[in-house]
Amino acid sequence: MHAAVIVFPGSNCDRDMAVAFEKAGAKVSMVWHKDTALPEGVDIIGVPGGFSFGDYLRCGAIAANSPICQSVVAHAEKGGYVLGICNGFQVLTETGLLPGVLLRNANLKYICKPVRLRVEAADSAFTAGYQPGQEITVPIAHHDGNYFADPETLERLHGEARVAFTYCDNPNGSVDDIAGVLSQNRRVLGMMPHPERMAEPLQGGTDGAAMFATLVDQLADA
Amino acid sequence: MKARVHVMLKNGVLDPQGEAVRHALGQLGFDGVEAVRQGKVIELDLTETDADKAHASVTEMCEKLLANTVIESYSVEIV
Numbered sequence: 001m002h003a004a005v006i007v008f009p010g011s012n013c014d015r016d017m018a019v020a021f022e023k024a025g026a027k028v029s030m031v032w033h034k035d036t037a038l039p040e041g042v043d044i045i046g047v048p049g050g051f052s053f054g055d056y057l058r059c060g061a062i063a064a065n066s067p068i069c070q071s072v073v074a075h076a077e078k079g080g081y082v083l084g085i086c087n088g089f090q091v092l093t094e095t096g097l098l099p100g101v102l103l104r105n106a107n108l109k110y111i112c113k114p115v116r117l118r119v120e121a122a123d124s125a126f127t128a129g130y131q132p133g134q135e136i137t138v139p140i141a142h143h144d145g146n147y148f149a150d151p152e153t154l155e156r157l158h159g160e161a162r163v164a165f166t167y168c169d170n171p172n173g174s175v176d177d178i179a180g181v182l183s184q185n186r187r188v189l190g191m192m193p194h195p196e197r198m199a200e201p202l203q204g205g206t207d208g209a210a211m212f213a214t215l216v217d218q219l220a221d222a
Numbered sequence: 223m224k225a226r227v228h229v230m231l232k233n234g235v236l237d238p239q240g241e242a243v244r245h246a247l248g249q250l251g252f253d254g255v256e257a258v259r260q261g262k263v264i265e266l267d268l269t270e271t272d273a274d275k276a277h278a279s280v281t282e283m284c285e286k287l288l289a290n291t292v293i294e295s296y297s298v299e300i301v
Contacts, residue, residue, distance in 0.1 A: 057288070061290065099292075100292065103235070103293065104239060106236070107238075108242055146238075148235060148236075148292075148293060149292075150292075173236070173238070
């Protein structure tokens with residue numbers, strides 16, 4: 001399984017994400033934002049956390065218009081897999097690959113702590129390693145993680161079972177406690193919490209490792 | 223030619239920053255502020271000399287980058 005991790009100026013979780021994929025057995029290529037093409041044979045693209053372009057204008061807005069993002073969108077539109085974590089989730093909403101938007105946290109504070117998540121959809125290549133309803137502990141670290149979408153979009157997301165994770169104890173004001181959402185074909189996942197920061201015992205927990213292990217398993221078979 | 227773009231959160235989108243400003247104004251003794259909405263002003267210096275063309279071009283900029291129309295509305299002013 002071949003994963004590409006995109007690096008923007010200001011990305012700071014790109015290497016963590018690469019390590020999590022590598023530990024799970026994937027080959028990883030780092031791809032700079034000014035590149036226009038992805039390496040041959042990429043199965044999944046990781047859009048990492050951080051503060052791309054200093055969060056100027058809106059979180060993820062400038063990254064979403066960088067040269068490589070056209071290839072990311074094209075990859076997703078061909079049915080390719082994309083995982084956006086934290087700032088990566090913000091970038092994916094700005095590209096339009098995922099619905100909604102991440103607003104400033106309701107308490108206006110940057111929040112950095114482990115949180116409990118509930119797995120709502122365990123029928124995607126990202127989440128098949130979890131049980132439906134399972135609770136896992138994964139850290140968050142964001143100032144703009146307050147998920148917002150209009151009522152029609154929310155109805156569609158719930159109706160199509162596209163809410164992948166919810167917060168057990170909503171830290172940031174996200175509507176319907178939403179922590180992560182899937183695309184309609186369930187091959188694009190965006191989430192604010194950081195599974196790559198809970199992927200080995202030294203990090204204080206391994207609840208995030210199942211996501212990378214399952215992805216490597218499922219995409220190797222594909 | 224200069225253009226000025228106002229970007230505001232749409233009605234119905236909670237604005238926690240505006241709410242914090244409203245609260246702070248109340249603490250300073252400014253009574254009677256019922257609501258505060260905080261937005262952005264973006265000024266652009268353009269080489270275009272035709273106001274209609276400038277307006278059209280800045281509108282396209284708003285749609286593509288300057289505003290996220292999921293949550294924000296914008297207005298373009300040529301000055």
